[in-house]
Amino acid sequence: MTIELTHETETLAQKAAIxxxxxxxxxxIEQAIRDKAESVTKTDDVVDAxxxxxxxxxxxxxxxxxxxxxxDSRDSIYPDRI
Numbered sequence: 001m002t003i004e005l006t007h008e009t010e011t012l013a014q015k016a017a018i019x020x021x022x023x024x025x026x027x028x029i030e031q032a033i034r035d036k037a038e039s040v041t042k043t044d045d046v047v048d049a050x051x052x053x054x055x056x057x058x059x060x061x062x063x064x065x066x067x068x069x070x071x072d073s074r075d076s077i078y079p080d081r082i
Contacts (some may be wrong), residue, residue: 003029 005013010025017028047055 013025013029017025020028022028022031
């Protein structure tokens with residue numbers, strides 16, 4: 001496969017390859033493509049909306065409900081600013 005790069009991109013790749021210790025620009029670009037491809041194809045870490053909702057509900061169920069009045073206004077947090 002042949003990939004056409006702009007002069008700026010080629011220069012950037014050469015500098016990055018040298019800085020990161022790659023033996024060639026081709027090795028650097030190959031590794032960059034592999035890293036990017038793995039990051040977009042990896043789905044093990046993705047949690048769907050239903051799993052997130054269930055996790056939140058389980059968290060809420062794990063806490064006892066409050067049976068008394070709770071003043072959650074900002075006035076109760078900063079009484080000196082009234």
